[in-house]
Structures are given as C-alpha cells and as structure tokens.
Amino acid sequence: MEPTRTHPRQRSAESTGTTGAGTATTDGDPATSAEPDALPELAHAEWMRHSYAFAETSFWAVARQLPTIVREAAGLAWQVSRLDTLAAIGLNVVAGVMITFGLLATSTVLRELFASAPTPDRIRAAAPGLAVAALAVMAKGGLTIAAGWAQARLVPQINYQVELRLFEATTAVELAAFDDAGFAEEMDRARDRGIYEATSIVNHTVDLITGVVGVAATAAAVAVIQPLLLPCLLIAAVPAAITAVRIARREYLALLARLTRRRRMWMLAHLMANRHTAVEVRTYQMRGFLVGEYRRVMRLETAAQLMLVKSQTSSRVTGASLTGLATFAVYAVLGWLLLAGVVPLAAAATALLALQAARTSLNTTIYATNSLYEDALYYRDFLTFVQRAEGRTPAGGGEQVVGFERIDVEEVSLSYPDTEQPAVDKVSLTVRRGEVIALVGENGSGKTTLAKLLANLYQPTSGTIRWDGVDVAALDPASVRSHVAVLSQDWWKFPFTARQNIAVGRHDRPDGDGPTVVQAAEAASAHDLVTGLPHGYDTLLDRSFKDGHDLSGGQWQRLVAARGLYRDGRLLICDEPSAALDARAEHALFQQFRRHPERAVVLITHRLANVRHADRIYVLRDGRLIEEGNHDQLMVAGGLYHELFELQASGYAARD
Ligand SMILES: Nc1ncnc2c1ncn2[C@@H]1O[C@H](COP(=O)(O)OP(=O)(O)OP(=O)(O)O)[C@@H](O)[C@H]1O
Known part of the structure; x- marks a missing residue:
C-alpha cells in the first residue's frame, strides 16, 4: 500500500x-480551468x-x-x-x-x-x-x-x-x-x-x-x-x-x-x-x-x-x-x-x-x-x-545623545519607494527645547512623513537633520529614539492589560523615573475610564480572550495618549492625537502639550484652534513648506493657513 x-x-x-x-493543471482536477471570478490578488x-x-x-x-x-x-x-x-x-x-x-x-x-x-x-x-x-x-x-x-x-x-x-x-x-x-x-x-x-x-x-x-x-x-x-x-x-x-x-x-x-x-x-x-x-x-x-x-x-x-x-x-x-x-x-x-x-x-x-x-x-x-x-x-x-537594521553612528537644545532640519527631502513626487520636499525648520511648534496642511501634504523624519524613523533621501549641530546619521539611533515620544495617528490596540498598554510606552523604565502609569492616565483623561473597567488597570483589552474587554475608539485614543505621555520623551510628537476624542477630553489633552522647559512639542492636527498658541506654525503643501510664523502672523499673511482657519471658524460662527 x-x-x-x-x-x-x-x-x-x-x-x-x-x-x-x-x-x-492536472488531469485530476477538470474544474480548475473553469475557476470562477478568481480575485486578482488571489491570482498572484x-x-x-x-x-x-x-x-x-x-x-x-x-x-x-x-x-x-x-x-x-x-x-x-x-x-x-x-x-x-x-x-x-x-x-x-x-x-x-x-x-x-x-x-x-x-x-x-x-x-x-x-x-x-x-x-x-x-x-x-x-x-x-x-x-x-x-x-x-x-x-x-x-x-x-x-x-x-x-x-x-x-x-x-x-x-x-x-x-x-x-x-x-x-x-x-x-x-x-x-x-x-x-x-x-x-x-x-x-x-x-x-x-x-x-x-x-x-x-x-x-x-x-x-x-x-x-x-x-x-x-x-x-x-x-x-x-x-x-x-x-x-x-x-x-x-x-x-x-x-x-x-x-x-x-x-x-x-x-x-x-x-x-x-x-x-x-x-x-x-x-x-x-x-x-x-x-x-x-x-x-x-x-x-x-x-x-x-x-x-x-x-x-x-x-x-x-x-x-x-x-x-x-x-x-x-x-x-x-x-x-x-x-x-x-x-x-x-x-x-x-x-x-x-x-x-x-x-x-x-x-x-x-x-x-x-x-x-x-x-x-x-x-x-x-x-x-x-x-x-x-x-x-x-x-x-x-x-x-x-537593513539601521546602523547609524555610535555617538550617544543626552538631550538637545535644538533640532535643525536642513533642506530635507524624502521620497517613498516607487513614487515620483517627494512626500517631503526640501523642508527646513528648527525645533528648540521648551517650544511648541505645529505642522499644518491638507491631507497628504507631508506632515506625518516630516514627523517620522524628526522621530528618526526614516532617513532623509537628501538634506540633513542635526541634533545640536550633529548630523543624526552620526548618532546612535537607539539613543536618539530614547528621547522621542510619538503619539501616532496609526496606533495599535495592543492585546495587553490597560496597565501594560500604557507602560509599553517605556517598558524598561525604572520606577520613579518619570510619571507613573496612573499619572500618565490621569493626564490623558484615561484614569476614570480604566478604573471603571472590571479589573481596573489589570483588565485585558482584547475581547478574543476570556475576561477580555474592548474600549470605544475615543477611549482607546485616551489610552494611547497616556502611553505617549508615560514615555516622557524630550521630543514629543503628537500626530492627530485627538481625532476621536470628545471636546472635553481634547481640551484636557492639549493642556498637556503646553510649553515645558525640558521638552519640545511638535503638534500635527487639522483642528487649527489647537495650534493657535504654538510658538511657530509650519504650513505644508505637496511636501513643501509654504508658510511659517505664529498664528497672528499667518492670519495677517492671508495664505493657506488663514483660509483653512477661517473655513473652520465659520463652522462655529453663529448663523442668522
Ligand atoms: N508608506 C508610504 N509609502 C508611499 N507613499 C506614502 C507612504 N506614506 C505616505 N505616503 C504618501 O506621502 C504623501 C504624504 O503623506 P503623509 O502621510 O505624510 O501626509 P499627511 O500630511 O500626514 O496627511 P494626513 O493629513 O492625511 O495625515 C502622500 O501623498 C502619501 O500618499
């Protein structure tokens, strides 16, 4: 046999x-030739x-x-x-x-x-x-x-x-x-x-x-x-x-x-x-x-x-x-x-x-x-x-970073593979410790890509990013990233407990060195919602497991914000951190992004009322920097920022 x-x-x-x-083909399978409507992706x-x-x-x-x-x-x-x-x-x-x-x-x-x-x-x-x-x-x-x-x-x-x-x-x-x-x-x-x-x-x-x-x-x-x-x-x-x-x-x-x-x-x-x-x-x-x-x-x-x-x-x-x-x-x-x-x-x-x-x-x-x-x-x-x-593991240089006074982005461009148009095109800007800056622009203008360059997640196709005058290419990548916290718009629901979901922001941080999990959750308006869960901070946030729970979109975003704040990075990049938040939670969260002498904040948001108080606002279009200044200066300039701001404000204006 x-x-x-x-x-x-x-x-x-x-x-x-x-x-x-x-x-x-096989003589054992005549039906194959008549395969109905095979989806193109399956034909690969x-x-x-x-x-x-x-x-x-x-x-x-x-x-x-x-x-x-x-x-x-x-x-x-x-x-x-x-x-x-x-x-x-x-x-x-x-x-x-x-x-x-x-x-x-x-x-x-x-x-x-x-x-x-x-x-x-x-x-x-x-x-x-x-x-x-x-x-x-x-x-x-x-x-x-x-x-x-x-x-x-x-x-x-x-x-x-x-x-x-x-x-x-x-x-x-x-x-x-x-x-x-x-x-x-x-x-x-x-x-x-x-x-x-x-x-x-x-x-x-x-x-x-x-x-x-x-x-x-x-x-x-x-x-x-x-x-x-x-x-x-x-x-x-x-x-x-x-x-x-x-x-x-x-x-x-x-x-x-x-x-x-x-x-x-x-x-x-x-x-x-x-x-x-x-x-x-x-x-x-x-x-x-x-x-x-x-x-x-x-x-x-x-x-x-x-x-x-x-x-x-x-x-x-x-x-x-x-x-x-x-x-x-x-x-x-x-x-x-x-x-x-x-x-x-x-x-x-x-x-x-x-x-x-x-x-x-x-x-x-x-x-x-x-x-x-x-x-x-x-x-x-x-x-x-x-x-x-x-x-393809980033090699970088070996120089360690202890912090920064300023980060200079000089004529930086980035093109994604197989794309002709650069996502970021010869952009120059400066971020100083203690400042809040904002990146503004319409969908696809290059804000997230620029933020990823600042976070050292991508290397520029051309141009240079310097931390206190030193090209990041000469710095140890892990050391640079240890100073950066990113509240990304593409966050992930990690199937961990609420506590772990926050603590993974810096899982190896010694106790007492930075905010606690509870402090970070309070700052992100997440504490009350977490304590209301059946097992509090130890509730597993994944319904596919026994006793697992799920949160609403906005509740998850509060937890994600808590994770970013728990990381306590010297460069805090917030990319649409409040898209799913209600008005009260959004207001409370942006209070956390105020000026702080020990850190720099980079805000990306389409809700322009939230960037009014930024030290500098950079406006991008098609990957290029087209306007720069504080809110008042940009409103006077009457460019894209002014147009977008007015458009949004008109939505709140009283109607006759
Ligand atoms: N991973 C990628 N691969 C290829 N192209 C990308 C990738 N990510 C973004 N792009 C393209 O780069 C350009 C800039 O995208 P980016 O996400 O930086 O824009 P954005 O200003 O953050 O947009 P939004 O306001 O919608 O978040 C877009 O044209 C986009 O299609």
Whole structure:
C-alpha cells in the first residue's frame, strides 16, 4: 500500500489563507480551468512559487541536490542541539544495523528449521538464532523510539531558534523596509512558511537517513545470505518506488491546482465566522451573499476532490498491478534459483522478508527526498530574508545623545519607494527645547512623513537633520529614539492589560523615573475610564480572550495618549492625537502639550484652534513648506493657513 498523506503545504495554505493561484493543471482536477471570478490578488502565485518550480523538477534532479540539502539541515539541527542531532541520526543508523542482524538471525533460524533432523533437534538448533532475532527486533524497536524522541525534541528547539531569529530581525529592521512591497511579501512568506520549513527540513532529513539506512541494512543482509538475491531486491522495490513518486506528484499537482479555490473558501469562511466582520455582515444583510458564494465555490471544490479521489484510485490500481507483477517476477526468479540449487530454501524465505522491509524503507526515502527539495527552497528563502532584514537594521553612528537644545532640519527631502513626487520636499525648520511648534496642511501634504523624519524613523533621501549641530546619521539611533515620544495617528490596540498598554510606552523604565502609569492616565483623561473597567488597570483589552474587554475608539485614543505621555520623551510628537476624542477630553489633552522647559512639542492636527498658541506654525503643501510664523502672523499673511482657519471658524460662527 502506498502511504497517503495530506501535504503539509495544504494545511499551511489553508491556515494562512495566503496562497496563490495555481497555473499548474492536472488531469485530476477538470474544474480548475473553469475557476470562477478568481480575485486578482488571489491570482498572484508568488507565495507558492517554489511549489510550482518543484512540481516541474524531475525526481532525479531533486535527488542530485540531496547531499547539499542534508548538510544544511544537519547544520541547523547541530546548532540547536548536538546531542539530539547525534541521537536522532546515530540511533537510527544503529537501528538499521539491527535490521541486518535480525535478518541474518532469521536466515539461520530458517536454515536450521528446514534441515533434515528430528523436529526437537531442529528447534534446539534454531533456538540461539531465534533469540538473536527476537533481541534484534526488540533493540530496533527501542532504538527507533529513542531516535524518534530525539527527533521530536529537535522540533521545538528549532522553532525556538528560528522564530527568535526572525522576530529579532523584523523588529529591528528600519521602518523604510516596510514600504518596500517585495520586502513585506518576503516577510510574510518567511513568517508563514519559513518557520515551518525549518523543522520540516530537519524531520525529512532524519526520515531520509532512516530510509536509506533501512534499504542499506536489508541489502547488506541479503548480500551476506546470497548476493545473487540482490537483483530480486531491486526488481521488487523499484516499480513500487516509481509508482510512489508518480502518485505523490499527482496528488501534489492536484493540490496546487485547487489552491485558488481553497484560498477563496478560506477567505469566505473567515468573513462568516469572525467577530470583526460580524457587525457589517448583519447591517448589510450579507449572509445570503456570503453563504451563496461559499456554496458555489464549495460545489466546485467537492467535484474536484471527487475527481481527485477517482484518479488517485486508478493510480493506485496501476501501482498495485505493477507491484504485483514485480512480486510475481521475484517469485519466478527465486523459484528458478531454488530449482537450480543456487539458493537454499531458508535464504529464499529470508529474502522475501527482506524485500518487504526494503520496500517500506524505499518508500520512506522517496517521500523524504520529494519533500526535502521543496523544504530546502523555502528554507533558503527564509534564510535570505533574515539576512536581508539583518542587513537593513539601521546602523547609524555610535555617538550617544543626552538631550538637545535644538533640532535643525536642513533642506530635507524624502521620497517613498516607487513614487515620483517627494512626500517631503526640501523642508527646513528648527525645533528648540521648551517650544511648541505645529505642522499644518491638507491631507497628504507631508506632515506625518516630516514627523517620522524628526522621530528618526526614516532617513532623509537628501538634506540633513542635526541634533545640536550633529548630523543624526552620526548618532546612535537607539539613543536618539530614547528621547522621542510619538503619539501616532496609526496606533495599535495592543492585546495587553490597560496597565501594560500604557507602560509599553517605556517598558524598561525604572520606577520613579518619570510619571507613573496612573499619572500618565490621569493626564490623558484615561484614569476614570480604566478604573471603571472590571479589573481596573489589570483588565485585558482584547475581547478574543476570556475576561477580555474592548474600549470605544475615543477611549482607546485616551489610552494611547497616556502611553505617549508615560514615555516622557524630550521630543514629543503628537500626530492627530485627538481625532476621536470628545471636546472635553481634547481640551484636557492639549493642556498637556503646553510649553515645558525640558521638552519640545511638535503638534500635527487639522483642528487649527489647537495650534493657535504654538510658538511657530509650519504650513505644508505637496511636501513643501509654504508658510511659517505664529498664528497672528499667518492670519495677517492671508495664505493657506488663514483660509483653512477661517473655513473652520465659520463652522462655529453663529448663523442668522
Ligand atoms: N508608506 C508610504 N509609502 C508611499 N507613499 C506614502 C507612504 N506614506 C505616505 N505616503 C504618501 O506621502 C504623501 C504624504 O503623506 P503623509 O502621510 O505624510 O501626509 P499627511 O500630511 O500626514 O496627511 P494626513 O493629513 O492625511 O495625515 C502622500 O501623498 C502619501 O500618499
């Protein structure tokens, strides 16, 4: 019987829903060509690119790559645990030796049993061999279990190392890398598949070694018993092996061809059983539409699966017939050898046992070879990504920063990748300690981008930013950032407790050095709302966990403001910090952004009443600085600021 497996890629693809469409076709899946309305994003097969490459590579081309791949996998396992690697491989090799011993002992037993002596004498003569054979079977069983233990021990240790390396790299990489679509996609692939492939490559290597050792062990036993029987081993095993490869590839190609549909089903399933979509599904009464879509795709998928089952069965029939023919041929050869008196009966009987064992080992070897090649392609992608990410960690200079008197932005520009128009275009401005400055402008004018440059999250494409006269490029990036607090407009609901949500603003700050969590929450008008939660500051703010809670948009924004204030940075950048706040909370928050001798505040807001008292207001348009001055000066100037301010103020003016 050929082993049947669900390909691990199938599980991975379904669980992440990030697979691409298949261009590969298979006779097992006629429905594929009629794939309905595949969404364009699903047609992007990049995520599965190695699977298609693998499907087109011959088995022998794959086998030639094996030594290199095995070396890589062994190297990975070795780094993680030498003892477990040695045990997983070594114990399997010794188990193989036990197979040889067992077969040789069986041969002796049979020879004694088939001898022409009285039965009690024959049994007495066979007893030592019987004991050795039994011991060999026991030893092999024990060794295989111990090897399996070592192999299983390797998996979590590899996961630990590999995941840690990936996330250490992704959290340190410069922000600009995330604007590069290629980088983001590689990161998804490394996270979704690379981690899985790292353990898979090691597991399959151990399987391969086990299979090869099994084949070699049986071949060795047969060679000792009667070298002429070795060709029988080949005749019996090779047709079965070829069928195994064919079936594995057909199954695999069929799976690839169905991936678009499976991904679409996964997306629909996600929309129908998800807390975040539940409101819209109900308000728009989307149930009928979603279930209908799911039914339509599911019908095609079921039809394709039924076709696949049929084609698999016919492949199995062919395989079983070939194997039957091969077995018949082996019996014929054995019979001929027996009749010719070349091989004694005992040796022939042992050879049959050896053939059975060799077939199983050969199947293991072939499946491991198939899987290893593809594992290696994805694992190398993972390594390439991690190296690339490690190479994009901001290096900067080594000079430490203790604070600043002034920050000078000199002719600074920044262009995002693949965009012609710079988001910030030759901007010069100054921020002094103790000042409040404001960045004003219409949507897309470059305010956030300029704020990110000030926060040292992006490096300018041209121009220079100086902290007290020193180019930031010469300063230690971590040291610069330790002085900056950003209340970003793109904040994230961290699934932590209320306290942790505030304290992550500076998670490693010693007690007594800056405001406490409660003080920061009070300053951001968040204290009362937090104490009103079921567990106060220890309430988990994520509904997907037991006892978890959620907040309203404005309540979350208060918490985010508390996080920024808790950070207590010398440069406080507030990018639309009050968009979701009610009037009272907004007023209270802007009281916190008043002048303070120890810090500089950069305010970005469309509610211009909040920037009236800023020391300087910089007005941006299309990335360029077009106006500069305090409120009174800009109102007199009658430019864009004046226009925007008047427009807003008119909304509050009394109507006749
Ligand atoms: N990550 C990015 N990749 C490519 N382009 C971007 C990126 N972020 C912003 N942009 C573009 O840069 C320009 C400036 O965007 P920015 O977010 O700085 O504007 P903004 O003034 O803060 O706008 P808003 O008032 O809407 O917040 C816009 O044209 C925007 O489309």
